[in-house]
Amino acid sequence: MELPNHSPVNFIFPNDHEITWSLLIVIYPYITGLIAGAFVVSALYKVFKIKEFKCIEDFALVAAFCFGLFAALPLLAHLGQPQRALNIFFTPHASSAMSIFGYVYGSYMILLIIELWLVYRPYFILKVNATEGLEQRLWWLLTLGVTIYNPDSAKLDNKLEVFLAGIGIPWACALHGYVGFIFGSVKARAWWATPLQPLIFLLSAIVSGMAILLIMYTFIKWRQGARYDFVMIKKYATILWAVFILDFVLEILEVIFAAYEKGHHWSLIGPLLKGPLFETYVIGQLLILSTIPFFLLGYAALVDVKEKSLLYLANIGSFLLTLQVLLMRYNVVIGGQMVAKSERGFVKFHWDFFSGEGVLVCVAIFVMPFITYYVISQFIPIFEEEEDEITKPVERQARRFRRSLRENR
Amino acid sequence: MANPTPYSHLYRLGLVLITGLVLFMMIMIAQTPASWNYEVWYRGDALVEMKSIPIVYGGNESCVECHADEDEEMAEYAHKLLNCEGCHGPLTLHVQDGEKTADAVGKSDWQCLNCHQAQISNPLDYPQFPGDISKHENIKKNTLCVKCHAPHDPALSEEDEDEAMFEF
Amino acid sequence: MRELIPGVNVTDINDIDSKSRREFVKKALSGSALMLLVYAPGAAALHGRGTGWKQMSTEHRYAYVIDIHACIGWGGCIRACKQENHVPDNMFRTWLERYVITEDGEVYVDSPDGGLKGFPPLNDEIQSKTSISFFVPKMCNHCEHPPCVQVCPVGATFKSPEGFVLIDHAHCIGCAYCVQACPYGARFYNTEIGKSDKCSWCYHRVQDGKSPVCVEACPTGARKFGDLLDPDSDVAKILAGRQWAVLKPEVFTSPTCFYISLPHEVV
Structure with a gap:
């Protein structure tokens, strides 16, 4: 294996033998990315008026919220002193990207919760009036005690929703751009330190968020036996394809630029990509998981494909893209730490399954948003088309109510 | 409840947010260490605490307190520059509170x-x-x-x- | 002594009059005020917040000097540091490296157990083709612009007024961002206490009037520690000779650990 700076021996500083940021830090930007991606989908309808996405705007918002709840959990699990985690908020060091992330993330979650609350407020009010006892108290709490729906407030809420979605887009972008900044600003890590890093993280976040939403959508509709909205899927695949092209261009641009420049950067990254990252980066991320979805989604977007084929194309493409982004997070986070600070060797990464930072914990954290989504979906209606299957009259009433509100917009 | 105005839920939301913010600020103030230095951004007491970490290696000046003769001899020897504890082990493994606890090594x-x-x-x-x-x-x-x-x-x-x- | 510390850039030698420098500072400050309004964290980062010691009065400005020529690689400094600072196995607040540069320009580097037990002699094959070989003591550089301090999210690591870069273990959350940010591998994640850890220049000893334990342990004077504000100190005299170098100058951290006779192969 070729080592950086033509070193004949793999020399690593004695403190550098362990990869300090392990798999938990791989899924942290991954889950954070899913929030940004999901939020952008809901905003595409609200702000950019892409009418095909009307049927998934609430779904995207709820999904973003579920991912948001668990975005900071990997970080917390990784901390040596998790009981002091709130120090990030109490004594925030303004020059630290990580501490500012705490505030960006916190405020973004508040924005997301307000947006969700406005969307579901009519439903909460209905529930208060249709339930009794403890259940009623809980729904009452969610209405903040305003249990009568004033039709004038519907228009107001609507405007506010659009406004929040509008500022939510730059906020979501800032959220994930900041994750890229956390890595990109570390000059000690050649593979991280590029000004493109925030942009790459942002675009890949949108790709992964959109991709995973489509898979969730298909899965939910399949389980419910409901019909798929193929017009939406077509549009969705097209936008996903376009965002992925942008994402991929930036990813590859960074490497090509460094390779052509042949500077200090490349003296470390070149051997890294030819050596320890060859399988996961060149073969996995670039050749397999980028090329195939590019053609699948491109076909779905450009050619007039039939319903079933469209569904398969879009979903297989999306699934591969979720893997592509996951692998990209791995390649960045772990790959960056593989370049030894001695600039004369590579640090080996040890796969770990059962330890506190192992695969098992990561999988456990990663399924939590989906479980949360399932639980939430038991309490609030997420898809409008569910109306036919809904038996409870209250919920049917809520549907009609919300739909009439929408039509009044 | 009385018929709400179109804004009443927003007022309440605002109240919740402001209460939350005030609570957060109060916790933040309570949780910021008293000796916090806002200029350099660190806990001032940290320096005091670090200062009081016990010393393990006493340095040659601590050896001289008991071994003045050896020290005088050493002044002419080739090994005069050496740190006694480098060969004989640290002070605290040899002496505690002025009493010899173990032989020095070498x-x-x-x-x-x-x-x-x-x-x-x-x-x-x-x-x-x-x-x-x-x-x-x-x-x-x-x-x-x-x-x-x-x-x-x-x-x-x-x-x-x-x-x-x-x-x- | 301040101008001996790297990082002062002037475009023209004639620029070094205090008036134009003051004006430059003024301009920079007014610019930063505007930036602060727009983007406080960015501005803070640009102006090196977290190294505010410059505004504080201080009687000492410590520096460390390592003489490559004098080091014999015996490892006593490493052993002393381990005991003095209770450093766990396989983690190092200071360590030794052995460089071997062959006649064909190949660079062999090793550091068995950080040089804790000295170095076994090189094998004959490498010895026969060696052009030059030497030991390099390494440790925290106590940078003037420490990237580790910049990234700490909670202010648990900081530059003290006297030049020490320290970790407040009672405030550290153990995120290890500082470990990532250090270009020198001087910081490590101490798994025994679940916090970041590194060389403190033996703050507790220095405040007690002693030298850092590695300096104390060094039999050949390869490690020196002293006060830059005292013109008679060893380090002040050595730096006045201007024959020093620092590690990785390209990352602009302005270390205050200075090396004498440092070959350019050393990273």
Whole structure:
């Protein structure tokens, strides 16, 4: 294996033998990315008026919220002193990207919760009036005690929703751009330190968020036996394809630029990509998981494909893209730490399954948003088309109510 | 409840947010360490605490307190620059609260070779020994370095050398 | 002594009059005020917040000097540091490296157990083709612009007024961002206490009037520690000779650990 700076021996500083940021830090930007991606989908309808996405705007918002709840959990699990985690908020060091992330993330979650609350407020009010006892108290709490729906407030809420979605887009972008900044600003890590890093993280976040939403959508509709909205899927695949092209261009641009420049950067990254990252980066991320979805989604977007084929194309493409982004997070986070600070060797990464930072914990954290989504979906209606299957009259009433509100917009 | 105005839920939301913010600020103020230095951004007391970490190595000046004679002798020896504890172990393993708790260590070949085994990486004018006793000038028998070289005063005069030759 | 510390850039030698420098500072400050309004964290980062010691009065400005020529690689400094600072196995607040540069320009570097037990002699094959070989003591550089301090999210690591870069273990959350940010591998994640850890220049000893334990342990004077504000100190005299170098100058951290006779192969 070729080592950086033509070193004949793999020399690593004695403190550098362990990869300090392990798999938990791989899924942290991954889950954070899913929030940004999901939020952008809901905003595409609200702000950019892409009418095909009307049927998934609430779904995207709820999904973003579920991912948001668990975005900071990997970080917390990784901390040596998790009981002091709130120090990030109490004594925030303004020059630290990580501490500012705490505030960006916190405020973004508040924005997301307000947006969700406005969307579901009519439903909460209905529930208060249709339930009794403890259940009623809980729904009452969610209405903040305003249990009568004033039709004038519907228009107001609507405007506010659009406004929040509008500022939510730059906020979501800032959220994930900041994750890229956390890595990109570390000059000690050649593979991280590029000004493109925030942009790459942002675009890949949108790709992964959109991709995973489509898979969730298909899965939910399949389980419910409901019909798929193929017009939406077509549009969705097209936008996903376009965002992925942008994402991929930036990813590859960074490497090509460094390779052509042949500077200090490349003296470390070149051997890294030819050596320890060859399988996961060149073969996995670039050749397999980028090329195939590019053609699948491109076909779905450009050619007039039939319903079933469209569904398969879009979903297989999306699934591969979720893997592509996951692998990209791995390649960045772990790959960056593989370049030894001695600039004369590579640090080996040890796969770990059962330890506190192992695969098992990561999988456990990663399924939590989906479980949360399932639980939430038991309490609030997420898809409008569910109306036919809904038996409870209250919920049917809520549907009609919300739909009439929408039509009044 | 009375018929709400179109804004009443927003007022309540605002109230919740403001209450939350005030609560957060209060917790933040309570949780910020009292000695926090806002200019440099660190906990001022940290320096005080770090200052009081107990010392393990006392330095030669602490050895002199009991071993003044050895210190006086050392002034002329080749090893005069050395740190006593480098060979004899740290002060706190030897003395606690002014009382001797254990013997100081010393006198093994490993300790001599640790510095004087020939290394291509060492300065050229540094006294070095090949490490293998059979390569020692005039000496073929396996023995301890300290038999001939007093650890405090390792240099041998010509007479010493003759005497040493006689012994082996 | 301040101008001996790297990082002061002037475009023209004639620029070094205090008036134009003051004006430059003024301009920079007014610019930063605007930036602060727009983007406080960015501005803070640009102006090196977290190294505010410059505004604080201080009687000492410590520096460390390592003389490559004098080091014999015996490892006593490493052992002393381990005991003095209770450093766990396989973690190092200071360590030794052995460089071997062959006649064909190949660079072999090793550091068996950080040089804790000294170095075994090189094998004959490498010895026969060696052009030059030497030991390099390494440790925290106590940078003037420490990237580790910049990234700490909670202010648990900081530059003290006297030049020490320290970790407040009672405030550290153990995120290890500082470990990532250090270009020198001087910081490590101490798994025994679940916090970041590193060389403190033996703050507790220095405040007690002693030297850092590695300096104390060094038999050849390869490690020196002293006060730059005292013109008679060893380090002040050595730096006045201007024959020093620092590690990785390209990352602009302005270390205050200075090396004498540092070959350019050393990273």
